[in-house]
Amino acid sequence: xxxxxxxxxxxxxxxxxxxxxxxxxxxxxxxxxxxxxxxxxxxxxxxxxxxxxxxxxxxxxxxxxxxxxxxxxxxxxxxxxxxxxxxxxxxxxxxxxxxxxxxxxxxxxxxxxxxxxxxxxxxxxxxxxxxxxxxxxxxxxxxxxxxxxxxxxxxxxxxxxxxxxxxxxxxxxxxxxxxxxxxxxxxxxxxxxxxxxxxxxxxxxxxxxxxxxxxxxxxxxxxxxxxxxxxxxxxxxxxxxxxxxxxxxxxxxxxxxxxxxxxxxxxxxxxxxxxxxxxxxxxxxxxxxxxxxxxxxxxxxxxxxxxxxxxxxxxxxxxxxxxx
Numbered sequence: 001x002x003x004x005x006x007x008x009x010x011x012x013x014x015x016x017x018x019x020x021x022x023x024x025x026x027x028x029x030x031x032x033x034x035x036x037x038x039x040x041x042x043x044x045x046x047x048x049x050x051x052x053x054x055x056x057x058x059x060x061x062x063x064x065x066x067x068x069x070x071x072x073x074x075x076x077x078x079x080x081x082x083x084x085x086x087x088x089x090x091x092x093x094x095x096x097x098x099x100x101x102x103x104x105x106x107x108x109x110x111x112x113x114x115x116x117x118x119x120x121x122x123x124x125x126x127x128x129x130x131x132x133x134x135x136x137x138x139x140x141x142x143x144x145x146x147x148x149x150x151x152x153x154x155x156x157x158x159x160x161x162x163x164x165x166x167x168x169x170x171x172x173x174x175x176x177x178x179x180x181x182x183x184x185x186x187x188x189x190x191x192x193x194x195x196x197x198x199x200x201x202x203x204x205x206x207x208x209x210x211x212x213x214x215x216x217x218x219x220x221x222x223x224x225x226x227x228x229x230x231x232x233x234x235x236x237x238x239x240x241x242x243x244x245x246x247x248x249x250x251x252x253x254x255x256x257x258x259x260x261x262x263x264x265x266x267x268x269x270x271x272x273x274x275x276x277x278x279x280x281x282x283x284x285x286x287x288x289x290x291x292x293x294x295x296x297x298x299x300x301x302x303x304x305x306x307x308x309x310x311x312x313x314x315x316x317x318x319x320x321x322x323x324x
Contacts, residue, residue: 020047021110021237026100028078028093028115029086030054035079036115036204036226043230046237051107055088055096056080067092077156077179079205085179087156111236113229115204128236132204135232136225143198144172146261148269151193153186153214155179155203180205183213190218197266198273201225219287221273257317260306268302271295275311276318 025037031052041050056078059067067088069075074090104112112129143150152175174196176189180203193199199214204226215222264272267288274284281295288295308314 020049021240022051022108023048023111023113023233023237024051024053024104024107024109025113025115026053026055026097026104028055028076028088030056030079030081032081033079033115035083035207039208040113040204040226040230040233043227044233044237046234048237051104051109053100053103055093055100056086075156077203079180085181110240111233113233115229127240130229130232130236132225132229135228136200136202139223139228140173140200142258142261143200145258146264146269147266148172148197149174149195151176151196151199151220153178153189153193153199153201153206155205180207180210186210186213187217190214194218196220197270198223204229215277221270221277223273263305264302265298268298268305271298272302272306272314273318275299276315 025031025033025040027033027036031054033052033054037050037052041048056064064080064086067086069087069089069091076088076090076093077085078088079085110127113132114129115132140150140152149171150173152173154175154177156179157177174193176192178185178189190199198221199218200223201211201214202225206224206226208224211222211224214220261269267290270288271284274287279287281292281299284299285292285295302308303314306314306317308317
């Protein structure tokens with residue numbers, strides 16, 4: 001298997017006192033994933049050397065069609081190097097991943113980012129592994145625990161049977177389906193989820209332009225999987241670099257954050273996410289159909305309840321809802 005085994009060059013950054021850490025990004029499709037990895041690297045804002053590995057890197061184009069599952073069987077959607085999509089059998093993909101893990105183990109990697117979902121536990125191939133689906137799931141559970149009705153946009157119909165969250169049966173979580181890049185399907189999904197308080201684009205393949213389109217059409221806060229994953233990458237690298245940072249610190253922080261979120265009214269929660277998106281008070285007032293003064297009052301109360309001193313605190317906290 002001849003994945004892209006060379007680490008991407010990283011120039012020294014004077015802002016950081018630690019050397020570059022090695023991060024392997026694993027995708028179901030083909031590499032390089034120029035639609036995702038460069039932005040994750042930028043959002044992570046840490047000195048890293050990148051290794052990209054794709055399950056389909058060595059698969060001839062003529063063999064792609066036979067990798068699809070039979071009707072009714074679990075399926076995974078991924079992207080090829082030319083930007084087109086392909087559907088893969090979950091069983092075949094899981095078998096193929098063993099070769100990927102062997103290559104990573106030989107590359108002396110600090111952190112592995114599994115950008116694809118539902119592939120099961122890997123062997124101990126790095127100091128830390130991030131499961132993108134778990135990062136997103138934890139954020140969704142946090143939103144639900146704070147009283148928000150969450151709409152999830154999935155990339156495949158069959159994924160609805162493979163993901164399960166607390167709150168599904170109680171109506172707090174509702175799924176809809178739209179493949180990344182399918183604008184018409186995305187609009188239909190938004191309309192289907194119009195009663196939700198917040199929308200989550202579940203796959204890292206959804207791009208910023210799609211988040212903007214969802215926000216404008218729905219008028220609701222929109223959370224992107226790739227932003228949640230970038231936050232998880234930052235925290236993981238900080239823990240690996242720090243002398244005493246451990247994953248055990250995450251749970252108390254997440255509990256405290258959830259407790260503060262529960263003190264917010266529904267309107268205060270809406271305003272918090274809209275502020276994190278960069279909207280000014282006048283823009284928020286227009287989107288929510290309320291007065292400018294009402295926005296100011298709710299925003300001040302939200303800042304106090306959440307113990308935010310600055311806008312940077314607010315944005316950082318919203319990003320950190322991906323604690324893993």
